[in-house]
Amino acid sequence: MVASVLMLSGAAACQEPSTRTSSPHTTPSAHAPTATSGGVPAAVKRYRAPREVEAAAAPVRIDIPVLEVESDLERVGKQKDGTIGVPKKPSHAAWYVDSAPPGQVGAAVMLGHVDSKSGPAVFYRLHTLRKGDSVVVHRADKSDIRFVVDRVEKFDKDDFPSVDVYFPTVNPTLRLITCGGDFIRSAGGYQENVVVFASLAKGGAS
Incomplete structure (x- = not known):
């Protein structure tokens, strides 16, 4: 929703896994990013859409050809504690429903697990994307x-x-989020978030 205020803090944190792993990349545990509750950046509080826009259809699937990722999209919202929900299935990415629908003016936000107890998850190789790579979203x-x-x-x-990721943009944009960096159990798990910033391709809608 372009004109809505997102009640998100200036930080995002990964969930702590339920079991210890010797390596987050060889014997992974369920892991995906969330956004914690707290203060909203002032710029986001002040933002209002500069014009009315036609609503885009909700996303149902995401394809990232270079990563050979083809995933149905779950829908997640903000939970009672202020955090954003995470996909139930490690093989699925999720669309944050309080962000813009992909293709509508604004920032569409999607997130996914980097790994699971059984192995790599949907966004395991998200960090390997490069400038110019394509991401295709299929809509309802x-x-x-x-x-x-x-x-x-x-x-x-x-x-x-938070502002760069969640701030409503004047053009259709996409943000993909997962966990990354070192895995330190005593410090709460993965220490970083990987964020992909993408823009609508020329002639991107069909």
């Missing part, structure tokens, strides 16, 4: 929309760029 009205990766960045979980 049978239309497709293509985004192109602008950049991929890692952020310490205590320094998550």
Whole structure:
């Protein structure tokens, strides 16, 4: 929703896994990012959409060809404790329903697990995306929309760029989020978040 205020803090943190792993990349445990409750960046509080926009259909599937990722999309919202829910299935990514539908003016936010107790999860190789790679979103009205990766960045979980990720944009954009960095159980698990920033491709809607 372009004009809505997102009640998110300036940090995102990964869930702590239920079992210890010798290596987060060889014997992984369930893990995906969440956004913690707390203060909302002032810029987000002040934001209002500059114009009315036509609502886009909800996303139902995401394809990332270069990673050979084809995933149905779950829907997640903000929980009672202020955190964003995570996908129930490690093989599924999820669309944060309080963000813009992909293709509508604004930032569409999707997240997914990096790994699970049984092995790599849907966004395991998200950090390997490069500028120019394509991300295709299939929508409920049978239309497709293509985004192109602008950049991929890692952020310490205590320094998550909420404004850059969640701030409503004047053009259709996409953000993909998962966990990354070192896995330190005593410090709460993975220490970083991987964020992919992508923009609508030319002629991206079909």
